[in-house]
Amino acid sequence: MSEPTVRWSRKDLLGIADLSAAEIQLILDTASSLQEIERRPIKKVPTMRGKTVVNLFFEASTRTRSSFEIAEKRLSADTLNFSASGSALEKGESLIDTALNLQAMAPDLIVIRHKHPGAPHLLARRLRAGVINAGDGAHEHPTQALLDAFTIRQRKGRLAGLKVAIIGDIEHSRVVRSNIHLLQKMGARVVVAGPRTLMPVGIEKLGVEVAHTLDEAIADADVVMMLRIQLERQGRMAFPSIREYFQMFGLTAQRLLRAKPDAIIMHPGPMNRGVEIASDVADGPWSVILEQVANGVAVRMAVLYLLSGVHEEAR
Amino acid sequence: MSDQLTAKATILDGDEMARIVRRMAGEIAERNRGVSDLLLIGIRTRGVPLAEALAAEISRMEGHAVPIGVLDITLYRDDLSTIAQQPVVKETLLPPIDGAVVVLCDDVLYTGRTVRAALDHLVDYGRPRSVQLAVLIDRGHRELPIQADFVGRAVPTSADEDVEVRFSATDGADQVRILKRAAQPSREPGAR
Numbered sequence: 001m002s003e004p005t006v007r008w009s010r011k012d013l014l015g016i017a018d019l020s021a022a023e024i025q026l027i028l029d030t031a032s033s034l035q036e037i038e039r040r041p042i043k044k045v046p047t048m049r050g051k052t053v054v055n056l057f058f059e060a061s062t063r064t065r066s067s068f069e070i071a072e073k074r075l076s077a078d079t080l081n082f083s084a085s086g087s088a089l090e091k092g093e094s095l096i097d098t099a100l101n102l103q104a105m106a107p108d109l110i111v112i113r114h115k116h117p118g119a120p121h122l123l124a125r126r127l128r129a130g131v132i133n134a135g136d137g138a139h140e141h142p143t144q145a146l147l148d149a150f151t152i153r154q155r156k157g158r159l160a161g162l163k164v165a166i167i168g169d170i171e172h173s174r175v176v177r178s179n180i181h182l183l184q185k186m187g188a189r190v191v192v193a194g195p196r197t198l199m200p201v202g203i204e205k206l207g208v209e210v211a212h213t214l215d216e217a218i219a220d221a222d223v224v225m226m227l228r229i230q231l232e233r234q235g236r237m238a239f240p241s242i243r244e245y246f247q248m249f250g251l252t253a254q255r256l257l258r259a260k261p262d263a264i265i266m267h268p269g270p271m272n273r274g275v276e277i278a279s280d281v282a283d284g285p286w287s288v289i290l291e292q293v294a295n296g297v298a299v300r301m302a303v304l305y306l307l308s309g310v311h312e313e314a315r
Numbered sequence: 316m317s318d319q320l321t322a323k324a325t326i327l328d329g330d331e332m333a334r335i336v337r338r339m340a341g342e343i344a345e346r347n348r349g350v351s352d353l354l355l356i357g358i359r360t361r362g363v364p365l366a367e368a369l370a371a372e373i374s375r376m377e378g379h380a381v382p383i384g385v386l387d388i389t390l391y392r393d394d395l396s397t398i399a400q401q402p403v404v405k406e407t408l409l410p411p412i413d414g415a416v417v418v419l420c421d422d423v424l425y426t427g428r429t430v431r432a433a434l435d436h437l438v439d440y441g442r443p444r445s446v447q448l449a450v451l452i453d454r455g456h457r458e459l460p461i462q463a464d465f466v467g468r469a470v471p472t473s474a475d476e477d478v479e480v481r482f483s484a485t486d487g488a489d490q491v492r493i494l495k496r497a498a499q500p501s502r503e504p505g506a507r
Contacts, residue, residue: 007400026403033387033404042439045390075390305390309401 008306012124012131015140016181024182028150030302031295037074038297048077048308051108056098057134058084058114063269063293064134064144068111071300077308080107099123109307112136130307138172144268145178147299149186151292152223155264160187165217165259167249168227168276169198169238175268176227180206193217194227194249197238214249221259225266226251226277242275252278256286264288319497320477326470327491329483332451335467336365339449340372342465347416350377352444354415356384358433359405361422364482365451369420384409386419391432413441418465422480424450427461452491454478 006022016024037043053072057065065081072079082102093101095114102110111132112120117139124131135141153159164183170176170192183190184207192203193211204210211217218224229245239245251265265277265286273279282289327335347353350373357366363385370381387405395401419433430448437446449465454472470493472478477494481487 009400030404033406036406036408040440045439046435047390047395305404306401309395309398 009310011307011310012120012133013142013303013307014120014124014131014133016142016145016178016185017140019142019182019185021185024146024149024185027146027299027302027306028153030306031146031150031298032154034301034305035295035298037301038294044074044076046076047305048072048075048108051077051308052106053077053079053109053111053304054102054105054107054129055079055081055134056102056110056112057082058095058112058119059135061113061134063296064113064141067293067296068132068134068143068300071297071304074297075301075304075308077108077304080105095119095122096126099127103127103129109304130310132303132307135174138174138177140178140181141174141268142178143296143300143303144175145182146303147292147296148175148179148225148266148268149182150295150299151266151288152188152264154291154295155288156222159183162188162222163220164188164190164223164225165211165221166190166192166225166227167214167217167251168194169229170194170203170227171198171200172230173227177206179225180208184208191217191221195239195245214251214255215258218251218255218259218263221263223264223266224251224256224259225268226271228268228270229272229275231272231275246275250274250276250278251281253280253284256281266292269293320494321497323476323493323495325490325492326452327468327489329489332467332489332491335451336368337372339465339467340369340376343369343418343447343449344373344377346447346464350374350379350381352414352416353418354382354384354410354412354443355418355420355449356386356409356412356433356437358419358421358429359385359387361480361482361485362386362420364484365422365449366418366420367484368482369418369449382410384412386433386436388429388432388436391436393428393432407436409440411441412437412443415443417443417446418449419446420449422451423478424448424453424461424463424466425456425478427457427459430461431459451480452478 006026055068069079107129109130111134113134114136117137119136120131120133133142166176180190190208191211192208267289355366355370357363366383370383373381385408387407389402389404447464450463451467453466453469475496479492479494481490483489
C-alpha cells in the first residue's frame with residue numbers, strides 16, 4: 001500500500017462529490033489499518049476518549065445507525081442517539097434550533113440523516129462540531145459509497161479499470177449518487193440500469209453509461225450492485241408490478257452468467273428477496289453483502305478518526 | 316518538522332551497529348535463558364527493522380526462529396488532541412501474546428511516551444508473561460518513569476538535536492547520526 005499523499009483537513013464529511021481521489025484513498029487506507037481492531041479480544045482503542053458524538057437520525061435507520069454507534073464505541077467516544085420520533089422535532093422545533101440546542105452540549109461530531117438534501121450542509125455551516133452526512137434525501141450517502149469501495153478494493157485489489165453495474169431505482173438513490181462520484185474519481189467505469197421511470201433525466205452528465213436492460217449492464221461486469229426497490233414508494237406506480245420488475249431487473253443466477261466469472265454482488269440493504277435479487281444470488285458465493293456490513297464499521301471508524309483530529313482553529 | 320536539520324556527527328556506522336545488535340541479541344537470549352516464548356515486537360516505524368535484526372541474530376545464535384510482531388501506537392498517542400492533523404494509522408500485526416516474553420523494540424528512547432502508548436496497546440491484546448524493552452539509542456530526556464532493559468548505546472543529546480537511525484532494510488544503509496536543528500526548537504509532539 002502506497003504512502004498517503006494528503007493529510008485530512010476537512011471539518012465535515014458531507015459528500016463524495018467534494019473529495020479528491022487522494023482523500024478517498026486516505027480514508028480507505030485508514031479503514032484498512034483500523035480493521036485489525038475487530039480481531040482483538042478487546043475491541044476498543046482509547047483514541048476518541050472524552051469526545052462526544054451525537055447520532056441525529058431524522059429518518060429510520062438500523063444498519064447505518066448501529067454501524068456508526070459501534071464505530072464510535074470502538075474508538076471510545078461517548079455517544080448520544082437522537083431519533084425523530086419522540087424528539088422535540090415532532091413538537092415543531094426547527095432543524096437549526098435542534099442543532100443549536102445540541103451544540104450547547106458541546107459535541108465534537110454530529111452524524112446526521114435527514115430526508116432533505118442539504119440538511120447536513122446547513123448544520124455544517126452553523127455548528128462548530130464536525131458533521132458527517134449519513135444520508136440526506138436522494139442526494140448523498142458518503143459512508144455507504146466508501147464502504148462499498150473498501151469492499152471492492154478488498155476483493156479485487158483495486159478500483160481503477162473495473163466495470164461496476166448499478167441496477168435499480170437510480171432516481172431515488174443517494175447510494176448511487178455517492179457511488180458514481182467515488183467510483184469515477186477512482187477510475188472505475190460505471191454503468192447504470194433500471195426502469196425508465198426510475199432513471200433520472202440527464203444522468204449521463206455524471207459520466208456514467210446508461211444501459212436499457214439488465215443483461216446489457218452486467219455484461220462483463222466485475223461488480224454488480226443491486227439497489228433496493230423502495231416498496232413503500234410503490235403507490236407512485238413506477239412500474240406495473242413487482243413480478244414484472246423481477247422479470248426485467250431482478251438478478252438471478254442465470255443472468256449473472258453474463259458478468260465476469262469472478263464478479264461480486266453487492267447490495268446496500270435492506271434487501272427485498274425476490275424483488276431486486278433472487279435469494280440464491282443473495283446467499284451465493286458471489287455475494288459480499290455481509291462483508292459490506294462488516295466493512296462499514298471500519299470505514300466509519302476511519303471517518304470518525306480523521307474528522308476528530310481537525311481542531312477548533314480549523315473550524 | 317519544517318525545521319532545518321544539519322548533520323552534527325555520525326555516532327554509529329554499519330560495522331558498529333552490527334556489533335551492537337549482536338551484543339544486544341546475546342543479552343536478550345542470556346537474560347531469558349534461551350528463546351522459548353520469546354516474541355520481539357517492533358514499534359513502527361524504525362522499531363521494526365531493529366526487531367528483525369535482533370530476531371535474525373538470536374535465531375542464528377540459538378538455532379530457533381524467533382517470532383516478530385509489529386505495533387502501530389498511533390491510536391494510543393497522548394497528543395492527538397494537540398497536533399494539527401491526525402497522523403496516518405498503520406496496521407498492527409501481532410501473533411498471540413498471552414504468556415509470551417515480549418521484548419518491545421524501538422530505535423530511539425527519548426521521552427518514554429511512545430513506550431507508554433505501546434504498553435497500553437499491548438495490554439489490549441492480551442497478557443504477556445513479561446515485557447522488556449530494547450532500544451538501539453537511549454538519548455535521555457525522559458518525561459515518564461520508563462527505562463530500557465537492553466540499550467545499544469546511551470547518547471547524551473540536547474533538545475534541539477535529533478537522532479536519526481537508518482537501517483539497510485528500510486533506508487539503504489546502517490547508520491546513526493545526530494542532527495541539529497538550525498531554527499529554535501518547538502519540539503515535535505510525539506517525539507520519543
